[in-house]
Amino acid sequence: xxxxxxxxxxxxxxxxxxxxxxxxxxxxxxxxxxxxxxxxxxxxxxxxxxxxxxxxxxxxxxxxxxxxxxxxxxxxxxxxxxxxxxxxxxxxxxxxxxxxxxxxxxxxxxxxxxxxxxxxxxxxxxxxxxxxxxxxxxxxxxxxxxxxxxxxxxxxxxxxxxxxxxxxxxxxxxxxxxxxxxxxxxxxxxxxxxxxxxxxxxxxxxxxxxxxxxxxxxxxxxxxxxxxxxxxxxxxxxxxxxxxxxxxxxxxxxxxxxxxxxxxxxxxxxxxxxxxxxxxxxxxxxxxxxxxxxxxxxxxxxxxxxxxxxxxxxxxxxxxxxxxxxxxxxxxxxxx
Amino acid sequence: xxxxxxxxxxxxxxxxxxxxxxxxxxxxxxxxxxxxxxxxxxxxxxxxxxxxxxxxxxxxxxxxxxxxxxxxxxxxxxxxxxxxxxxxxxxxxxxxxxxxxxxxxxxxxxxxxxxxxxxxxxxxxxxxxxxxxxxxxxxxxxxxxxxxxxxxxxxxxxxxxxxxxxxxxxxxxxxxxxxxxxxxxxxxxxxxxxxxxxxxxxxxxxxxxxxxxxxxxxxxxxxxxxxxxxxxxxxxxxxxxxxxxxxxxxxxxxxxxxxxxxxxxxxxxxxxxxxxxxxxxxxxxxxxxxxxxxxxxxxxxxxxxxxxxxxxxxxxxxxxxxxxxxxxxxxxxxxxxxxxxxxxxxxxxxxx
Numbered sequence: 001x002x003x004x005x006x007x008x009x010x011x012x013x014x015x016x017x018x019x020x021x022x023x024x025x026x027x028x029x030x031x032x033x034x035x036x037x038x039x040x041x042x043x044x045x046x047x048x049x050x051x052x053x054x055x056x057x058x059x060x061x062x063x064x065x066x067x068x069x070x071x072x073x074x075x076x077x078x079x080x081x082x083x084x085x086x087x088x089x090x091x092x093x094x095x096x097x098x099x100x101x102x103x104x105x106x107x108x109x110x111x112x113x114x115x116x117x118x119x120x121x122x123x124x125x126x127x128x129x130x131x132x133x134x135x136x137x138x139x140x141x142x143x144x145x146x147x148x149x150x151x152x153x154x155x156x157x158x159x160x161x162x163x164x165x166x167x168x169x170x171x172x173x174x175x176x177x178x179x180x181x182x183x184x185x186x187x188x189x190x191x192x193x194x195x196x197x198x199x200x201x202x203x204x205x206x207x208x209x210x211x212x213x214x215x216x217x218x219x220x221x222x223x224x225x226x227x228x229x230x231x232x233x234x235x236x237x238x239x240x241x242x243x244x245x246x247x248x249x250x251x252x253x254x255x256x257x258x259x260x261x262x263x264x265x266x267x268x269x270x271x272x273x274x275x276x277x278x279x280x281x282x283x284x285x286x287x288x289x290x291x292x293x294x295x296x297x298x299x300x301x302x303x304x305x306x307x308x309x310x311x312x313x314x315x316x317x318x319x320x321x322x323x324x325x326x327x328x329x330x331x332x333x334x335x336x
Numbered sequence: 337x338x339x340x341x342x343x344x345x346x347x348x349x350x351x352x353x354x355x356x357x358x359x360x361x362x363x364x365x366x367x368x369x370x371x372x373x374x375x376x377x378x379x380x381x382x383x384x385x386x387x388x389x390x391x392x393x394x395x396x397x398x399x400x401x402x403x404x405x406x407x408x409x410x411x412x413x414x415x416x417x418x419x420x421x422x423x424x425x426x427x428x429x430x431x432x433x434x435x436x437x438x439x440x441x442x443x444x445x446x447x448x449x450x451x452x453x454x455x456x457x458x459x460x461x462x463x464x465x466x467x468x469x470x471x472x473x474x475x476x477x478x479x480x481x482x483x484x485x486x487x488x489x490x491x492x493x494x495x496x497x498x499x500x501x502x503x504x505x506x507x508x509x510x511x512x513x514x515x516x517x518x519x520x521x522x523x524x525x526x527x528x529x530x531x532x533x534x535x536x537x538x539x540x541x542x543x544x545x546x547x548x549x550x551x552x553x554x555x556x557x558x559x560x561x562x563x564x565x566x567x568x569x570x571x572x573x574x575x576x577x578x579x580x581x582x583x584x585x586x587x588x589x590x591x592x593x594x595x596x597x598x599x600x601x602x603x604x605x606x607x608x609x610x611x612x613x614x615x616x617x618x619x620x621x622x623x624x625x626x627x628x629x630x631x632x633x634x635x636x637x638x639x640x641x642x643x644x645x646x647x648x649x650x651x652x653x654x655x656x657x658x659x660x661x662x663x664x665x666x667x668x669x670x671x672x673x674x675x676x677x678x679x680x681x682x683x684x685x686x687x688x
Binding site: 071073131134135139140141143144145147148149151152154155156158159160163268269271272275276279283309312313315316319320323327 | 394398400450451453456457458460461462464465466468469472473476598602605609651654655657659660662663665666667669670673674677
């Protein structure tokens, strides 16, 4: 190999742009069907906010799968756990969250998000060590053990917090809507979008700009090679699992505030949604997960407006359509 | 041993347990007269068939499906909608079953072709999503399914409790429509169980096991993996559909809770694992044990719960509340997956 060749830059990886454009295409198709521009803006922003929340919950799941081939059916339980932790923070501190002033409202919201992420991360560690670690590499057992864990976790939540729906009011200054050019935009959705964007940008920076991120990405592509180079992918994996659980809890708080109530059954409901999103995105791909989440949420909002009966199956229809187009999802990770 | 397709229990203990269970089930209306024991026995028959058809998928083909209860529901709703809409006749019953079967099989085929091409883990996720959507759909389309309330319906006259086959009694029991219903469920479940036993011991069943153990090698030997897996999915779906039809026929009612609830799916999963994956007999042993526990242990839990509440212990009343039955089931399930992967049948055969 000559000097000029080793010095030459590697050929740039071809970036597949088309899947990333699908949300825009969907929006472009939906706009004339909806007609009124202000309704369209409202629905689109609502969709983006919902997409951000779903992405927050789903991104951890897809990385955990990409890195270690572990599909965690207990992920939904962490979402519900996060929401319950938020009730423990927000309800006793109602004085802070119900006073109509942005400062204390945001402080208590940040505290709730932090507490949920912390608790879920720690429980995630226990879950990984106790349930997932003994069955590495055995798909069938993994699915069964994690679904068993999900059942036990859901029942424990019922036993600890009771089977009733717990109302979770929004902080006072995040209630209501802003009117922008005739389009009503709920304030909370803007807040949720901002939190989601912070998560997305943070995740992208960690994955693309740090050494740990480099190792995670390399591990997703080819775990054995990274291990052969002397890195402990299993330890890295525990970290990713904890982070994924923490993100699930964070997403759970956002979702519970969006619905303004908490119930353990939200775990199962959102587990299904996150599965659809990561299947659409391509198992293991964070970018695909982001696109998939936005796509699912936009279509759910548009369909809910245009044909409410169809909205029930819009997710499944979307998944089928995407799998017909790309059987491994929008951004398939090589080797899977 | 033609009737067992050459797949004998291979253990005196297992054979003894099976003989006791099957004889008890066969004579249940005479041994234990009354409504509750009849319900327990019919539940065991239906669950055993449902679990056996699931075991074909999980135990023999190594595929995890979360849509099994959906196929069960299709059978139950097929019978319910036909008998509700067309009135209580045998023709309507046959139509309901014959309409439900193709629906299940086509759906299973579609899911299989979509998700089994890539990875079996896809199948688990896709079936979970589809089953969830189907559940929502069934409770929303209330003009057809009765929504959350479900559908109560009349069954053909011979199967009604008021009907008597003849005057007089046999061993002190009047042969009512209820007894005939039970025997319909029992015989249908038993026949289908033998059919499933035949299927898993056929060359097709062997190929499924080969694919489970080593898909690459099976493919290298020339077996088309996707074809075999998808066919197994369809057969298993058909079995579940008939189990659903039998269940609806026994209950005279079909609703989301009895036919589509995710907790039925969990029950099936738990019974397969505890009974023994990859052995049809596990379905019978597991189902019998499970239904008995469900009917008699839950009462015990209730008593424990109130005792703990009286003693003023924290948390325990909640944990032992009869509604938390799934908690203990889930724990048992995890422990079984870890420590007794071959289930009761494996233990009795001395391979556990």
